[in-house]
Amino acid sequence: MSDATDAYDDLLDHVGRLTNVSKAREVLSWDQQVMMPEGGTPARSQQLSTLSAVHHDLLTDDELGRLLDDLSESSLEDDRAAVVREVRREQERAVCVPTDLVERISAASSEALTAWREAKSADDFETFAPHLEELVDLKRRYAEHVDPDRDPYEVLFEEYEPCLPLSHAEDVLTTLRDAVVPLVDDIRASDADLATDAFTAHGPFDTESQEALMRTALDRLGYPWERGRLDIAPHPFSTGTQFDARVTTRYDEADPIGALLSTVHEFGHATYTLGLPDDAYGTPLGEARDLSIHESQSRLWENHVGRSTAFWEGFLPAVVDAFPGVDDVSPREAYEAVNAVDPTNLIRVEADELTYHLHIVLRFEIERDLIRGDLDVSEVPAVWNDKMESYLGVRPETDAEGCLQDIHWSHGNFGYFPTYSLGSVVAAQLFDAAADDIKGLDDQIRAGEFDSLHEWLTENIHRHGKRYETNELVRRATGEGVSADAFVDYATAKYGDLYEL
Amino acid sequence: MSDATDAYDDLLDHVGRLTNVSKAREVLSWDQQVMMPEGGTPARSQQLSTLSAVHHDLLTDDELGRLLDDLSESSLEDDRAAVVREVRREQERAVCVPTDLVERISAASSEALTAWREAKSADDFETFAPHLEELVDLKRRYAEHVDPDRDPYEVLFEEYEPCLPLSHAEDVLTTLRDAVVPLVDDIRASDADLATDAFTAHGPFDTESQEALMRTALDRLGYPWERGRLDIAPHPFSTGTQFDARVTTRYDEADPIGALLSTVHEFGHATYTLGLPDDAYGTPLGEARDLSIHESQSRLWENHVGRSTAFWEGFLPAVVDAFPGVDDVSPREAYEAVNAVDPTNLIRVEADELTYHLHIVLRFEIERDLIRGDLDVSEVPAVWNDKMESYLGVRPETDAEGCLQDIHWSHGNFGYFPTYSLGSVVAAQLFDAAADDIKGLDDQIRAGEFDSLHEWLTENIHRHGKRYETNELVRRATGEGVSADAFVDYATAKYGDLYEL
Incomplete structure (x- = not known):
């Protein structure tokens, strides 16, 4: 028990250092976005990159692996077991991906970001497509290193949501889609005249x-x-x-x-x-x-x-x-x-509370199929526009207003989008429970x-x-557990009232 | 040559990382002093401390030592030789001081800082004295680790001014003192009535x-x-x-x-x-x-x-x-x-351009003698006041306005004060040279x-x-080289004119 206690204390020291490096990096990033003069970019990029490398080195350090091995064999009380579980999850993921792949993804994202900005501004998907292809390929390889036997999209989703099973998330998103699409149809057909411009x-x-x-x-x-x-x-x-x-x-x-x-x-x-x-x-x-x-x-x-x-x-x-x-x-x-509610809006970040989910489901379905190899990058614009028409009844006239509108994929972030809708449905569950208690x-x-x-x-x-x-x-x-039901009930009642459905 | 080039590139990578960690730490410190809400202190202290530890680990890393060894045997062009010289200086100093001594100094400073704040506010040197004694002792030990054969004050001075010989600095400060004391005497005796309160x-x-x-x-x-x-x-x-x-x-x-x-x-x-x-x-x-x-x-x-x-x-x-x-x-x-010029002012940070140097020389002489063992901590208040009287013709009535006024010693910073006056004399030299050229x-x-x-x-x-x-x-x-002459000439002319000397 004493050895386990020592190992646990050493683990906390190590994890404290990891946290501090990561939080220091966040301070630098806040400063960059809020305070830094524009000239500061070259040095700041290097500082952020060094802190990422230091974090990676600490996370993949042999000593941390040994501590985790020692602690897995000892019986731990609940809180300690949770700490070890979480650190191990992060550590295991980090050690199985080769550093040069992480660096290649970082470099490819950097180039993709520039290409995406130009492609969006010129409404030219073709110039972005090869970068997206490369990132899809690199991230699939990344997933394969983490676990070659599992669905690569599932592995990538866990980067953002490590302990909610993808199948569960998928059920939630499907329920959401199947409830929101007809609700938006009804709203589109409603004669209600809301005070949209009141302010x-x-x-x-x-x-x-x-x-x-x-x-x-x-x-x-x-x-x-x-x-x-x-x-x-x-x-x-x-x-x-x-x-x-x-x-x-x-x-x-x-x-x-x-x-x-x-x-x-x-x-x-x-x-x-x-x-x-x-x-x-x-x-x-x-x-x-x-x-x-x-x-x-x-x-x-x-x-x-x-x-x-x-x-x-x-x-x-x-x-x-x-x-x-x-x-x-x-x-x-x-x-x-x-x-x-504005069903004609094409842009996710300008979407209302309700149609927002359809923007997310569309992205989720496309990125999942891309990563699984069920969809080619070249098909993305057409599939995007078809889904917009099917879910929202509108068809973007340009890719700039369609599949080029978001930054996420140019960062290589596949699996991130679903967390927005998942957060929203959990919010509805929590608010219901709070209202019951308070x-x-x-x-x-x-x-x-x-x-x-x-x-x-x-x-x-x-x-x-x-x-x-x-x-x-x-x-x-x-x-x-996480469920779309509370949100669907809430939205049905709320928009039913607003749009006299 | 190729091996040396590889080693040099590896050295630059390593030093780049060191720089970035150090500059990241500066951003956190700027934020703490300028932007951070007061509640942020506990986490920020830990973040700063972790970045210091990461920096120390990188600086004392065996790999850096090996690179420096490889490079010392190869012939390098001037700029590369300068880079290796500077990195080696910092690295050699870091590796010869045990980590636990560094940590003890850090802990002692932290306690001394609190004690100093209270002592200053209560005008009670006695409560600060044991902390000052401990820091003097720890810093002497620190100097002994760096080089047991040299004057410990010289070694500590090099923490702030690593490549200006202390004997040279001492000559400059003595010249300065011997010129400024009589000039201030003359000013004190002058009848000139300056527009001190113009603004x-x-x-x-x-x-x-x-x-x-x-x-x-x-x-x-x-x-x-x-x-x-x-x-x-x-x-x-x-x-x-x-x-x-x-x-x-x-x-x-x-x-x-x-x-x-x-x-x-x-x-x-x-x-x-x-x-x-x-x-x-x-x-x-x-x-x-x-x-x-x-x-x-x-x-x-x-x-x-x-x-x-x-x-x-x-x-x-x-x-x-x-x-x-x-x-x-x-x-x-x-x-x-x-x-x-206000010769009656007791406080360094409020001093004018001229008397400022006497505040510095006084601190320099006291800290040097403390570190060399030629002065006891208990004697500091009396020696301080005697020197104030001798150099500036005024005697503090309290230690709060005397030897407790500055924060530096409670940080364990012995050897820092002289750099203020040295900077000032170099400023006069540079300005003269610039005025000759422009x-x-x-x-x-x-x-x-x-x-x-x-x-x-x-x-x-x-x-x-x-x-x-x-x-x-x-x-x-x-x-x-660094000399007080230009400052003395400048000050003699300037204050001779202002005070009709």
């Missing part, structure tokens, strides 16, 4: 007042400024630790509500990070349970709080304070404006009282870190 | 206008914003790389000129960093030649530009634009205000044209990185 009709909205409004919103939601910041970034994100979790946003003078919902979304990510236990910093118990659960937190706050009737009944006066020109907007109109949650949201909701999320999700695997974590919080 | 009489000065004034000043001096930033920090500093060198400052509503000169000082540091060659980033040829030369750049811009008659003749209108209340201040009054430099300063001065400094100092050792670098730029 935007009163623009422009100056950036300074928008920023003040974001701070008011974050105050109301309970963001602890002594452990956070709000800054501007071209592509909003949240990053940090339980001691310092930062939010970024961007401003569009035509639309303050876009910035608001984006800020609330990133705030949701930050609350998860802040809710991780302080004393577990540097161990898997102090780290978030992967992308879907992270996204569930951002979507819960963005959609189930920030797009709710109760929130707008309470928060609208703050918007009027910031922009007196909108004083004739009613809470119902505000609610309609933030929830209007008496008068709706009234609290209206009154700007969020302590109970924060406590519920911390108690049921945040404080566990990576203690439980994904389905187990969700089951403990809601009574069932 | 401060018109306060307060709001922070927002002060910041705009700083940006105007940095624009005028030629700060390249695409490679820099200006922010606020409690203790102003500059940090970064040739691609991104940032400036910080702080504001006092009673005195905008303090912020201005501090900003110009940090700008001087930043210009050095920015002048290092881009293509040598990650090697010693792309790094600054230690602290004295760095300080020479900040002092040159602060004192020889920012405190000059010509600068104030040109820049005063910008101050009036920012603060119309000062429109009755003449350029001569402004010049007097920024150059007034026709009409004074007129250019008045007109706000700084291109020639930037070019001269880049050509003679910045672009060399660590190519030459300190005296050689200064000799190539000015015709002689």
Whole structure:
């Protein structure tokens, strides 16, 4: 037992170092996106690359392998077993992929990124296609190194969602697709006339007042400024630790509500990070349970709080304070404006809460078939457009508005897209469970009282870190594993009301 | 030759990694001082500590030792020889000090820092004394590991100034002391009535206008914003790389000129960093030649530009634009205000350009004697006060205003103080040489044209990185090694004029 304790302490030292290098890298990345002058890129790229290499060296260090071997033979209590399980998962994956393949993928992504930017801007899929082919090929080889006997897409999906079985995720996405497609059909056929332009009709909205409004919103939601910041970034994100979790946003003078919902979304990510236990910093118990659960937190706050009737009944006066020109907007109109569905929209990042899932399912199906070898890169534009027509009833006229719109594949990120929708369905499950447990949650949201909701999320999700695997974590919080049912019920009721279906 | 080339390339890879870890650490430190919310400290301390440990591991890695051994036997061209010389110096020092001693010093400093803060606030040297004793002891042991046969203070001085012999530095400081003490005596006896309060009489000065004034000043001096930033920090500093060198400052509503000169000082540091060659980033040829030369750049811009008659003749209108209340201040009054000598001042960081050196010489003499074992910690307060009386004609009434005022010793930094004065004398040498080479430099300063001065400094100092050792670098730029003579001549003339001596 004493040897195991020593080995466990040594493991924690090693993992602490890994965490610190990884978190240091995040600080550099935040700085690059938020603060760094443009001239800084050459040195910053090298610094980020060195920290990645140092992290990889620490993760594949023989000493870590020996510690994990020692600990697998000893009987560990639950928390320690969870720590060892999580470190081993990451370590085993890292050691079985040759460094030169990792470097080739990194170099190919770098070239693909440049090619993608040009291809998108010129609406020329042909110039991007060879890069996409190369990345598909390299990532298939990557998957083969990890496990030659399994579906390569499954292996890649686990890069982002390591402990939710792909078959389970696939069921969820199929359920979602089969429920959302007819709902969007009904909405398209509806005569309901929503107050889509309730706010935007009163623009422009100056950036300074928008920023003040974001701070008011974050105050109301309970963001602890002594452990956070709000800054501007071209592509909003949240990053940090339980001691310092930062939010970024961007401003569009035509639309303050876009910035608001984006800020609330990133705030949701930050609350998860802040809710991780302080004393577990540097161990898997102090780290978030992967992308879907992270996204569930951002979507819960963005959609189930920030797009709710109760929130707008309470928060609208703050918007009027910031922009007196909108004083004739009613809470119902505000609610309609933030929830209007636009089936003609072609762009994922501009999609509403409902059609968003169809954008994701389409990408999931295409990337899965690419990686499995069931689809050729050359077929992607046509398949994309066919699926858009089949799921959303619209057909992109250009690839720039179609299969070239997202950056993910040029990074070699195959398996990432599903986590957005998975997060969204988990958000619906969690919100239902929270509403069952918290008496008068709706009234609290209206009154700007969020302590109970924060406590519920911390108690049921945040404080566990990576203690439980994904389905187990969700089951403990809601009574069932990851499922699309709660979202489908929620969306059916919500859009049924809005569109008089 | 091919083997040596391979080894040299491997060395550059290794040194590039070292540089990137070190520069990443600087970004984290900048963030901590400028951006980080206060709650972030626990995680940030761990991240900084891990990056230090990673750096130390890379520096003491056997592979680096082998590469350096291989390269010492091969004949290298000049630049490569300089790179190997600099890496070897740092590596040899690191490998001969046991890790546990480094860790003990780090832990002792951490405790000493807390004790020093309390002792200073309570004016109670006794509570700090045991911590100072421990640090003196640990640092002597540190020096003994590096070289048991040499003066331990010399060894510690080389931590900050590795290639300027201590005996040389000591001569410079003695010359300085022997010239400045009688000059300050004369000033104290002078009847001259300088316009000390020319600006401060018109306060307060709001922070927002002060910041705009700083940006105007940095624009005028030629700060390249695409490679820099200006922010606020409690203790102003500059940090970064040739691609991104940032400036910080702080504001006092009673005195905008303090912020201005501090900003110009940090700008001087930043210009050095920015002048290092881009293509040598990650090697010693792309790094600054230690602290004295760095300080020479900040002092040159602060004192020889920012405190000059010509600068104030040109820049005063910008101050009036920012603060119309000062429109009755003449350029001569402004010049007097920024150059007034106050021999009664007890605090180093508030000292004028002249008496500053006596504060340094005093610290240098005390820390040298402490480390050499010629002075007991218990004697420090009395010796400090005696020297203050002897050099400056004033005696502190408390240790808080005396030997407890500076943070350096509680960090275990013995040998650091001299670099401030050494930088200042090199600044005077460089400015003389630049004025000889640049026709009409004074007129250019008045007109706000700084291109020639930037070019001269880049050509003679910045672009060399660590190519030459300190005296050689200064000799190539000015015709002689580091010397106090130019400063003494400059100060004698300047203060002779100001104080009608």
